[in-house]
Amino acid sequence: MTTECKDCKGTGTIILSERECPDCKGTGKPKSISLDRLSEKDLGALMGGGIKCIKCFGTGKFSVTEPCKACGGRGKFITCKVCGIEITGRGELCENCAKKQYVHILSPECDTRELEIGKIYEGKVQGHANFGVFVDLNPQMRGLIHSSNLSFTPEIGDKIFVEVKNIAQNGNIELLIRSPKDYQVIYVEKQLPRRKTIELTKYIGKLIHLSGEVIQIKQTGGPTIFSISDEDGTVQCAAFEKAGERAYPEIKAEMIVKVIGEPSMRNGALQVEIRSIRHLGGKDATGIKEQIEAAIDKRAQPQEIQFLVKSDILEKLKPRMKNAAKIIMKAVYKSRPIIIRHHADADGITSAIAIERAILPLIKEIGGSDADRHFFRRSPSKAPFYEIEDVTKDITFALEDQERFSQKMPLVVLMDNGATEEDMPAMKQAVIYGIDIMVIDHHHPDGTIDSMVLEHVNPAYAGGDYGLTTGMIGTEIARMINPDVTEEIMHLPAVSAMGDRSSAPEADAYKALVADKYKIEDLKKMALAIDYEAFWQRFNDGRGLMNDILNLNSNSRYQKIVDLLNEQANAAITEQLEASMPNVKTQKLPNGTIMNVIDVENFAHKFTFPPPGKTSGEIHDRLCNQHAGQPLVTIGYGPDFAVLRSKGVKMNIPQMVKELHTEIKGAGVSGGGHLVVGSIKFVEGMRKEVLAKLAEKIGAAGVG
Incomplete structure (x- = not known):
């Protein structure tokens, strides 16, 4: 160098x-x-x-x-070809290495142009003949030691040292056997200019040099496939040792490597047939790494967009949103796996699908048609926070992928969850395994998780509240990543607003934006269909079905599936409320709030739709209609939990949870959510005390 x-x-x-x-x-x-x-x-x-x-x-x-004394008059610094230290003399070797004999090992791509008469090379005995011994200097060059120059006959397969005596015009190589005692090995490579992945199609069938980072290694029934990424993209490189046998086992993921090979087209995709691949170290690796990082940093700059609606909160939140977009794009360009963990409701699902639609085309463009299976996963969370069950699955899958494909640990993007102390235990586990986390949420943050994450996008940090849904924020971030998806996802914020019953000005603006295509009833039906299907999907993302519900696939299926799911969901809700409504107990609190409570454990159907949270919400909606204009709170409780819905009551549920945890010893109170909508957990034996204290706090809250 x-x-x-x-x-x-x-x-x-x-x-x-x-x-x-x-x-x-x-x-x-x-x-x-x-x-x-x-x-x-x-x-x-x-x-x-x-x-x-x-x-x-x-x-x-x-x-x-x-x-010049610094460089010895050469005008440049050269590193010794053998030991790599910096030299200032006129030769290519440092003083110590120049005193030794050295043996050259030819890389597989070398030909006679890299051979020099008088130098010693390592070879392998290939065969015997009456007139001498044939020696392979590499897979494509063979020389002959004439019998007159042999004092003994080496065995086939033996490694020996030979000196090049002559190279004939027809390419025949004449060798002499040598036995150096004190020697140093020099690895000889073919000197080829470095080519970028973006220009490889111009060199089909020609020998090229490619340097980059190993991002994935797959062992097939035939060759080993190394995915190599440079400043411009990713290309698959194939090396064959034996069928199903790992080639170049010393090459690991995240190494900077130098590949010599021939680009070719395989099944319509570009592939480099590897002649040789080796790990680069020192300044060579650092230089390549810095070039890749600089290029990716430039490519990952988010697009400058105008938001779909006017919003002071979105404008104030824009720097955080742009940073979130950049973090996601850098992961895509580095072929780092991305996991989107989202709450399994209409808001969480629409926000995650918006990002999914934006990045999948980019992931496939960079990593190939099947890259989305290796580098992306969308996973719903039943709770509105990152549970231990969630992180356990994410770590397990990530370690399996690392073992099978040598992939990097993923970036986890938490959407419609992740903002509170409840998320900390799972985050701490993720960090131990090198998993980076980013949060895009609208639940009221308590500040505890911010030091654990790369970015936390939350309307509360811009003077807003939960009325600006995650679906709205996620859609605008998706447009910063890939503006081409704007038309297909611009209705998702309106669906999320209906699902989360948002009354923010932005909700009305997003609904008006798509009013020519979707009526309010259409948006409401999509939101309910998503909630209903999410319940039955459990922990699956249901990508195809969710896309149909949101009219992202087949327009003919969209209307049919939404109508059917609404029919089934409404029938289930009606059946549930027929059983539950007669068992709602109502009382008026000192501040004028009408508090309604329902024991969903004993007076609602279990293990079916709607679940306790949705059941409490539906009861609350009906009671709001009955008591229009009055402050009202609905509590659906079970043995060890309570779900809260409110209207016209100025509560702060996260603050209430903290106070209950401190004031009621032995109750194990935890939970949170939005300021006026949330859930609380506690130990079963302290339910009576927790609910009584909760009612007391609700009765002391402001109304209006």
């Missing part, structure tokens, strides 16, 4: 001083001219006044110089 000397700027000399040229006295022109010695070109220059002083070359100045 060579680097230019900074002291002399590559000239090899240092200027000590400058003085007037003694020949031309500073004019830059010769003092006298002999016309009979001038060439025709010089005569032309003379006629044009262009003859220059040969001493100062027309500058009029004479420089006093000395060889």
Whole structure:
């Protein structure tokens, strides 16, 4: 490796001083001219006044110089080909290595152009003949040791050292056997200019040099496939040892490597047939890594967009949103797996699908048609926070992928969850395994998780609240990543607003934005269909079905499936409420709030739709209609939990949870959510005390 000397700027000399040229006295022109010695070109220059002083070359100045001491007059620094230390002499080896004999090992792509007569090479005995021994210098070069030059006959398969005596015009290589005692090995590679992945199609069938980072290794029934990423993209490189046997086992993921091979087209996709691949280290690796990082950082800059609706909160939140978009895009361009963990309701699902639709085309463009199976997963969470069950699955899958495909640990994007202390235990586990986390949420944050995550996008950090849904934020971030998806996802914020019953100004604006295509009833039906299907999907993402519900696939299926799911969901809700509504107990609190409670454990159907939270919400909606204009709270409780819904009551559920945890010893109170909508957990034996204290706090809250 060579680097230019900074002291002399590559000239090899240092200027000590400058003085007037003694020949031309500073004019830059010769003092006298002999016309009979001038060439025709010089005569032309003379006629044009262009003859220059040969001493100062027309500058009029004479420089006093000395060889640069830093680089030894070479103008550059060179590292020893053997040991890699920096040298300043004229040779290619440092002083110590130059004293030793050295043996050259030819890489598989080398041919006779890399051979030098008189140098010693490592070879492998390939066969015997009456006139001598054939020796392979690499897979494509074979030489002969004539029998007259053999003092013994080496066995087939033996590694021996040979000197190149001669290379005939027809390519025949004449060798002499050698036995160096004190020697140093030099690895000889074919010197080829580095090519980028983006330009490989121009070199089909030609030998090329590609340097980049190993992002995935797959062992097939035939070759080993290395996915190599550089500044411009990713390409699959195939190496074959034996059928199903791992080639180059020393090469690991995240290594910077140098590949020599031939680009070809396989099943319509570009692939490089590897001749050789080796791990780069030191300055070579650092230089490539820095180039890749700089290029990806530039490519990952989010698009400058105008939000679909006017919103002061979104404008204030824009820097965080842009950073979130950049983090996701960098993961895509680095072919780092991305897991989107989202709450399994209409808001969480629409927000996650918006990002999914934006990044899947990019993931496939960079990693190939099947890359979405290896580098992306969308996983719903039943709870509105990152549970231990969730992180356990994410870590397990990530470790399996790392073992099978040598993939990096993933980036986990938490959407419509992740903002509170409840998420901390799972986050701590993820961090131990090198999993990075980012949060995009609208639940009221308590600040505890912010030091654990790369970014936390939350309307509360811009003066907003839960009315600005995660579906709205996620859709706008998706547009920053990939503006081409705007048309297909622009209705998702309106669906999320209906699902979360948002009354924010942005909700009305997003609904109006798509009013020509989707009526309020259409949006409401989509939200209910998503909630209903999410219940039965459990922990599956249901990508195809969810896309149909949101009219992202087949328009003919969209209407049919939404109508059917609404029919089934409404029938289930009606059946549930027929059983539950008669068992709702109502009382008026000191602040005028109408508090309604329902024991969903004993007075609602279990293990079916709607679940306790949804059941409490449906009861709350009906009671709000009955008591229009009055402050109202509905509590659906079970043995060890309570779900809260409110209207017109100025509660702070996360704060209430903290107070209950402190005030009621032995109750194990935890939970949270939005300020006026949330859930609480506690130990079963303390239910009566917790609910009584909760009612007391609700009765002391402001109303209006």
